Amino acid sequence: MATYNAWRVHEKDGEYVGNIETLDTADLPDGDVLIHVTHSSLNYKDALSASGNKGVTREFPHTPGIDAAGEVIESSTDQYTVGQQVLVTGYDLGMNTPGGFGEYIRVPAGWVVAVPKGWDAHKAMVYGTAGLTAGLCVxxxxxxxxxxxxxxxxxxGASGSVGSVAVEILSGLGFEVTAVSGKPDQAEYLSQLGAKDIVGRDSLAPEKKPLLKPQFANAVxxxxxGPLAELLKQIKPGGSVACCGLAAGMQLETTMAPFILRGVNLLGIDSVEIPLPxxxxxxxxxAQDWKCTVTExxxxxxxxxxxxxxxQAFLKGASAGKIVLDHSV
Ligand SMILES: NC(=O)c1ccc[n+]([C@@H]2O[C@H](COP(=O)([O-])OP(=O)(O)OC[C@H]3O[C@@H](n4cnc5c(N)ncnc54)[C@H](OP(=O)(O)O)[C@@H]3O)[C@@H](O)[C@H]2O)c1
Structure with a gap:
């Protein structure tokens, strides 16, 4: 048993407020691996959890943090040994299981991944769920x-956590990347990540026509x-769109035209429940071929x-790039 600090959110009269609190590892849920979390990573989903979105987190008080990395303190499985550097992303972490905004988590072994060779916990959280998702899209x-x-x-959403990593991976692979962003002040950063063209969100403003001039071979x-519906109209015949997010909305209102007249593929991405392999x-x-030096x-x-x-900045669509929570700061 040990005490530790966590950023925990309480619900009071419909308001959700987060504070640093001292908790006890004895109160963590049962699980195979107890991890001393040194770093976490910030995601849009954490902002939803912390602001009381019941689709993400049903009960409060709650410690958010869908990402965590640190050192194994106890393990009831020989898959992971005490002292090993590990990371956890997705599954129920930070949703209804206390997450990486606390300095300790206890989770099933099936959620745990060894930190890749050559990385430490900080680097693992520079990528986090957002990096994993960008990689899955690519x-x-x-x-x-x-x-x-x-x-x-x-x-x-090119300046966001997922979008920025996707821009850097794709440009590193030799793709000519167009970044759609609502943040003119991030243009220089997007160029550094490798974006060749940077256009505003108005490039995906609503149009009545079911198809528009095909401009892009593929998309993340x-x-x-609405922006995704417009994007589908601008994809070249046979092209693919990997879609992972809903920052602009959950509803997708489209016609069949992109699919049956241009053979466009809409590819769904889930980074949460997919198998560990x-x-x-x-x-x-x-950690190797897709290393993102600018992001790092x-x-x-x-x-x-x-x-x-x-x-709060995530909820306003104002966050940019990758943000790591360092529990030692
Ligand atoms: N499927 C999965 O497994 C998975 C995994 C991770 C994340 N996600 C989802 O992916 C999305 C992005 O996550 P994230 O962590 O990268 O969030 P983020 O850092 O907030 O990035 C989202 C970006 O989208 C743009 N944006 C925000 N509001 C917008 C609006 N109303 N209209 C158009 N563009 C808008 C902004 O970029 P610009 O200012 O540059 O336009 C913003 O930075 C979220 O919906 C998240 O839930 C899904």
Whole structure:
């Protein structure tokens, strides 16, 4: 048993407020592996959890944090040994299981991944769920046959956590990347990540026509809603759109035209419940061939007391790049 600090959210009269509290590891749920979390990573979903979105977190008080990395303290399985550096993303972590915004988590062994060779916990959390998701999007596009010769690939929500990593991986693979972003002040950052063209969100403003001039061979979409419907109209015949997010909305109102007249593929991405081997494949690519140096060098570290402001920025669509929670700050 040990006490530790966690950023925990309480519900009071319909308001959700997060504070740093001292908790006891004895109160963590049962599980195979107790992890001393040194780092977590910030995601849009954490902002939803912390603001009381019941689709993400049903009961409060609750410790958010869908990502965690650190050192194994206790393990009831020989898969993981005491002292080993590990990471956890997805499954129920930070949703209804206390997550990485606390300095300890206890989870099933089936959720745990060894930190890739050459990485430490900080680097693992520079990528986190967002990096994993960006990697899954790119992987699915490649498996669908995407290649740089087909023409430009477009990334929406390009300055966000998932979008920014997707831009860097794709440009590293030789794709000509168009970044769609609502943040003119992030243009220089997007260029550093490798974006060739940067266009505003108005490029995906609502149009009545069921199809528009095909401009992009393939796409990574992190925003969903109306912009995704418009994007589908601009994909070249046979192209693919890997879609993972809903920052612009849950509803997708489209026609059949992109699918039956241009053979466009809409590829859904889930980073949460997929089997561990699929996660392993992406983590090892991110640690090797898909290494994102600009993302690694520009990630911001914050402490627990900065969480409230940083999570609010996600809800306003104002967050940019990767943010790591460092529990030692
Ligand atoms: N499927 C999965 O397993 C999975 C995994 C991770 C994340 N996600 C989802 O993916 C999405 C992105 O996550 P994230 O962590 O990257 O969030 P994020 O950092 O907040 O990035 C989202 C970006 O979308 C853009 N955006 C925000 N509101 C918008 C709006 N109303 N219309 C158009 N664009 C808007 C902004 O970029 P610009 O200002 O550059 O336009 C924003 O930075 C979220 O919906 C998240 O829940 C899904």
């Amino acid at each position: 992987n699915k596009l490649l498996k669908a046959g995407a290649n740089p010769e087909q023409g430009p690939v477009v990334v929406t 979409d992190t925003v969903g809603g 699929e996660k392993h494949e992406i983590w090892s690519k991110l 060098n520009s990630a911001k570290s914050i402490g627990k007391e900065d969480l409230n402001d940083a999570l």
